[in-house]
Amino acid sequence: MRYLPHSDAERADMLAAIGAADVDALFAAVPRAAYNTTPLELPPHSPEFLVEAHMRQLSGRNRAAGDGPFFVGAGAYRHHVPASVDHLIQRSEWLTAYTPYQPEVSQGTLQMLFEFQTQVTRLTGMEVANASMYDGSTATAEAVLMARRLTRRSRILLSGGLHPHYRDVVRTYVGDGDDLVCLSASPEGQGDILDRIDDSTAAIVVQTPDFYGHLRDLQAAADAAHARGALLIVVVTEIVSLGLIEAPGALGADIVVAEGQSLGNPLTFGGPYVGLMATRKEFVRQMPGRLCGETVDADGNRGFVLTLSTREQHIRREKATSNICTNSGLCALAFSIHLGLLGEAGLRKLARLNHLHAVRLADALAAIPGIELLNRHFFNEMTVRLPIPAAPAVEALAQRGILAGVPVSRLEPDDPQVENLIVLAATELTTGADIAALVNALEEVLA
Amino acid sequence: MRYLPHSDAERADMLAAIGAADVDALFAAVPRAAYNTTPLELPPHSPEFLVEAHMRQLSGRNRAAGDGPFFVGAGAYRHHVPASVDHLIQRSEWLTAYTPYQPEVSQGTLQMLFEFQTQVTRLTGMEVANASMYDGSTATAEAVLMARRLTRRSRILLSGGLHPHYRDVVRTYVGDGDDLVCLSASPEGQGDILDRIDDSTAAIVVQTPDFYGHLRDLQAAADAAHARGALLIVVVTEIVSLGLIEAPGALGADIVVAEGQSLGNPLTFGGPYVGLMATRKEFVRQMPGRLCGETVDADGNRGFVLTLSTREQHIRREKATSNICTNSGLCALAFSIHLGLLGEAGLRKLARLNHLHAVRLADALAAIPGIELLNRHFFNEMTVRLPIPAAPAVEALAQRGILAGVPVSRLEPDDPQVENLIVLAATELTTGADIAALVNALEEVLA
């Protein structure tokens, strides 16, 4: 087997050195009833070219986003990732290194994480950021728990504009109790979350641009929350938006969590992605996840280490802020490289281009008779109401080669109010021809 | 522009430091008539995603070998290259290094070349090998020139089984004179080259497996050549064959040249490939190309350097053995990694598998009424005679999704004897289904 270095002769030599008759002897502690000496019922090992052929065949049964007009967003976005990003993250020294617990031979990863943290603080306008979470949804759940620890309160309000999957994850994490208030879906950007804040409220969770594409007034949310001693958790699922939209930190956010996939990371059917988490300096000791800090070595040279580990499971065990261990290092690297390539000028331009294409898409959709555009203010995503149920319409469009967006009913199957809604996104890759094809096909489907 | 690091401000600073008014001033030596200050008539710079889209569109207009049954060989072969090979050769330190003229910071490339040379000597059964040539065809031409220098004779005999392109390259290199004898095509493996050797003959050039797939008797060729003081140059276009076929060095070859593409290198429409050249130790100072040798450093540690450079153009200029400078370093690396992964056991097995598939292909073709198989002994390639002209038949098969091999007339348009011949190859990637599809389609085309 190509991955196993030993010949049988070497195995025999090693057994002799160990003083064991055979490898089975090394498994002596395993109860015999549970010990298999013959292979399980699984296919045998296979040449690389046959494995590759099988995986290609499976891959060929999926429609790639690049195969035609594509407007799917709703928490994961198709952006162009420069070729250099994927090349760089495949370097052995990035790809096959472990968590940088030995800083003297891990300065590459550590310095990168320090740079990543700096980028996230600047994007979000916050003071500190950690070295990544699994993704935006789990980061949101962790932020909720963090807010509870910080405020020693338990009530949590989730905005009706929060991505339904994120809401579901929070619900699974904290349990379905009275102290978790999930406001009903607000596809028109409406919502009374601010009125619901009370003195037992630990935090309110507001997403912007929200799931339906609306831009939300964070300043008002922050003011209302702070007035009652609650925290504002801001969720961002399209991180590119921060190139054009005000930083949550500048508007009073206490914790910002985000999905970083849009930068550096391909869609990959939902993962791996990279969760971002940033907060105020004073809250750092309640933050989950790894943190990289600057220090010096014995010669006084600048260097970086993982720090404040007394928050973490490997030191604090049951008293840790979270159980998170492995996070999204390589996705954070991809994010950081892509953002490093863009820089401020590039990110602003990219965000503008996304917005421009979304404006074109919105105008084109709004012009179709029978279709109602629900968004007045948006970044690169929007919701439209069809005169017919959305799910079969999207399927019909897929048959015509167009991936037209997400029928909201897929995520909110029990809410009749959303049955006719589609969430659509445009990015820098959306062309005029794509939009024209969508409009054409939609008109056909609606006819 | 994403590849150009300077801002205009930096350019201005630098000009100030230089003391030049503008960059135009630095071009003062250029005659004004030839100096363009406005861009030429070419498209402007373009975002990565648009360039990629254009190249994808061009790529999409080619049929990839992997898209269906494929039997094309004739000097370039479709083998499976392990994924690790292409990954490794893309490492910056291999990909973007220069020729290892500074050995202290190039030991990676140098040691690899030393290993490559060792592999080539062992494959071919020769004593020394160089660090690569452009490809098999130019290596053949260089071998001819080398033989002339070694023997101080000028007559060269090219076997009728030599790849026609190789013959053409030799002809272009040495010129069409009386001292170059190109025997006529020998698709049946016939040929009277041995009878043509005389006392003015510098070398005879024999390919095995030859262009038509026949295995040639090298021992007889060596004996005949040596009897008249001539050299035997052996050409191998399918290097995998040496896993199963006797080494030319063991049969008296004086110079062995080969195309190394089959190991490590994709088809890529004909290049870049890697030429191999090996010879006897006593001939090394007439060998063209770079050589890497072992030595020690100032601390006595083993290290490697480019050596015997007094053969080369950068030292000897007009007295050099060749003008070659840049060769095929990265392709040699890919070759060396692939062969290092195979090892002896793997190469033997790979060669057997190729041969097995070729035997199956030959048997299947021979069973088709009207088709004549010309080969008795072969490795992975063979020639068949159709009852109709080959070129349109191959085109008709391509229309049916089958790339059936090379019509000999494409390479020998002026030789009516070959009009109905196709050269076909099988490799480890050829499946039973591929062969069945070919047989079916051929029967249709012949019907």
Place this chain on the structure above:
Amino acid sequence: MSMNREGRPTGTGTVASAETSAATSGSALLPNEPLLFEIGDTEHSGVDLPDVEPFESRLGGFGRKSPLNLAGLTEPEAMRHYVRLSRLNYSIDSGMYPLGSCTMKHNPRLNEKTARLPGFADVHPLQPLSTVQGALQVMEELADWLLTLTNTTAVALSPKAGAHGELCGMMAIKAAQEARGQGHRKVVLVPESAHGTNPATAAFLGYSVKSIPARDDGTVDVAAVEAALGPDVAAIMLTNPNTCGLFEPQVIEIAAAVHAAGAFFYCDGANFNAIMGVVRPGDLGIDAMHINLHKTFSTPHGGGGPGAGPVVLSAALAPHAPVPFVRRGAEGLELVEHAEEGHLGRITAFHGQMGMYVRALTYMLSHGGDGLAQAARDAVLNANYVKARLEQVFTAPFGGQACMHEALFDDGFLAGTGVSTLDFAKAMIDEGFHPMTMYFPLVVHGAMLIEPTESESKQTLDHFCDVMLELAGDAREGNAERFTAAPLRAPRRRLDETRAARAPVLSWTPPEAAAG
């Protein structure tokens, strides 16, 4: 130098500032690299985009007013920055990485290639299911392999890492206990030697953690478990093979006792590599077990992730698996995305780590059932070989028995040398090796946990053992300085962790000079 219970030095006080080693200040092959923010600025960019003509925005008043201050690099600068930084890292590909409990095995590049096929990498999680049947089939095939390898009933693929899998599995246990009307069970048993994520997970879900002591031989005594069990115990979290590198010999009895007491058996499967294809955890009586695809199934560690931690579940827990999961329907594969009766809800957006599924499945298909078992056996062989060779000098706390995939030593052999486990580890760097896991598990003083994995050749193991024995000999001959001053041949000498934590600098700010 003060030591805590595990024997870990708490400061960097071991290091006298020695003469600067040549390598530290950067050379052609080990560069010193400034920070991104020290190279780039807000104007430079390595991405070209089409120019955008002015248009009427729909941002309302929400446009960004605060500064971004993001440094940009042109592409050549970026390439160099990240290549230079990377050269400061050790990696599996550059040498043996014997981190115990981490399973740093070879990461095949075929996996990287298949994961990048457009049908996997360029597919959106919310595309119509009719357009992603191949992706669902990857999930189904991966699930089949995991179920066969573990002999369990169901698998939750979506956990994003081992700890996330623990959370998922323990949530399923909690749900099952509640479904049984046993929601009052608030205690989870965790052996002392457990990984930190185990108690952290239990606590995360509101459980209180009761510690189970280890026996002198490093394994858990069924009697100790029985003594701790009771009507308040919801589950035990037991690692098997355990973090001392030992197979728990009484695991079947423990499972029986746990079940008899109305509790569930969560198995930490981080060490599954030792037994894959050889022992099916379902046959041992486990109820839930996460499998770190980034350990056992070779998806790259990536400098700290991403991973994937699918959890297999027994019949008792299967009804409490979280959504989403794949099932066969009339029109092909279906994805169940909404919790039906009893099921847990989502633990993540979308469907988990598809990129890791593809890699792990590719790895499984490459090995086959025979290859996986052989890999496990080779992993165990390698660990025992290292153990046998090092035992000549190194002190093995649980010495008598064969180990599984990793060999555990304590710092007994360093007694009186003035060399700590940490010092020893740093000296390994100077000799070309990444250190083993140190000071874990906590049950052993100055622990050194060495996991070679099946990927290491005998030649490499011999070289490693030679170096380790030479170092140990040198330490015992009194050359403490070689250790306390180490590393001297890395890009950095020892870093001041106390300083980093005392006044944390967690992001870059421009130096006063520039600001002022």
Place this chain on the structure above:
Amino acid sequence: MSMNREGRPTGTGTVASAETSAATSGSALLPNEPLLFEIGDTEHSGVDLPDVEPFESRLGGFGRKSPLNLAGLTEPEAMRHYVRLSRLNYSIDSGMYPLGSCTMKHNPRLNEKTARLPGFADVHPLQPLSTVQGALQVMEELADWLLTLTNTTAVALSPKAGAHGELCGMMAIKAAQEARGQGHRKVVLVPESAHGTNPATAAFLGYSVKSIPARDDGTVDVAAVEAALGPDVAAIMLTNPNTCGLFEPQVIEIAAAVHAAGAFFYCDGANFNAIMGVVRPGDLGIDAMHINLHKTFSTPHGGGGPGAGPVVLSAALAPHAPVPFVRRGAEGLELVEHAEEGHLGRITAFHGQMGMYVRALTYMLSHGGDGLAQAARDAVLNANYVKARLEQVFTAPFGGQACMHEALFDDGFLAGTGVSTLDFAKAMIDEGFHPMTMYFPLVVHGAMLIEPTESESKQTLDHFCDVMLELAGDAREGNAERFTAAPLRAPRRRLDETRAARAPVLSWTPPEAAAG
């Protein structure tokens, strides 16, 4: 230490065996790596293949009887071998690589990506033309760009490198002379400063080489050319911009003189990077010029190749272009594969370096005409900036004028220091830089030829200049030891080239011990 005419030390006698530097014997990040043949053996393999049942072979008596003795590695061993070896290499991606005449510019990874698209990488050169129209279009588009950039009539794409392009161009010239009945012209003029491939190419084709001296300012005097021209002269091979980094100011006059004398003007275009998009060589009167795609158009050097050396041809030479070439026909693009009247035959099997065509075209499309011109201008700016900064101390033989893409210095500033150009170069390694080109061109004593290319930022250039000036200062202050002992911070110290050449060891043989 003896010096030859160029001032290059001929031995390694400069190096006293100094105390072993730490880095030399291998550490975690700069390993010592044994040879493939010392790690692998004939049994191990990193490739799995289906088992082959016995069958009747068709090998006749030609089966292999002699041993192969090829070492094999399993995949993890191979990965590590080649990653570890690679870490001993400097590269563009890891630092500035200021090799004059080599144009070590950034190699965009987009090019690597497009070259690997299956429609380019997995296409056979002898597939029916109907199945490769996209490949032919790549060739056509590349040809169009090259023709526009050079204002010439035809281009031969197939040469495999610069020297091969020289051969091709000079063959065309030879053919043209013969066609004119001027086959007796047997002399080629080559300036002293020319690259070695120029005289080697001329000699290769049976020409005798007549050397043209350089003027004091490093350029060629039209009068010297006129003096050398005559009825026996077939061509001049002139490099422009030349190898001293200067644009030949009289190039148009030289072209006129050459043509007037019935000769052709072969231009070595290795330095085209300085003028692409700014000066069209066709406007200067050249007849043939190769363009190194691996220099000017960023295809990677790969440790010594592969490259590609397309040759553009004037109207006079176009009829003598070699086959194959692409042309438009009724049914799309056609490939002319057989020499028609006047055309040269093949100079290589198949159609040349498609992999490089794709990369170069990708690069051109990325830059556009504007970007290429800007790149040339930046390359010239960078070289002049380095020149301006270093001129403070370094001696510039042709100092007064602006240079093109590279700055040339001699070793005058090192006079009396005991430090040679070679020593200086090796000291640069210790300071983090790859040396510049040394001892070329030959017209300058102890030449140091520095080509930064447009890819280097001002920041990097400043750091480079700071280091160079510091080194120069130190040399002049008498610290010769720092130079003669250098490098001390590389994986190897200076290597004994004399020993290597005296008793060449060109392949590995097992040590006596193993053999006996």
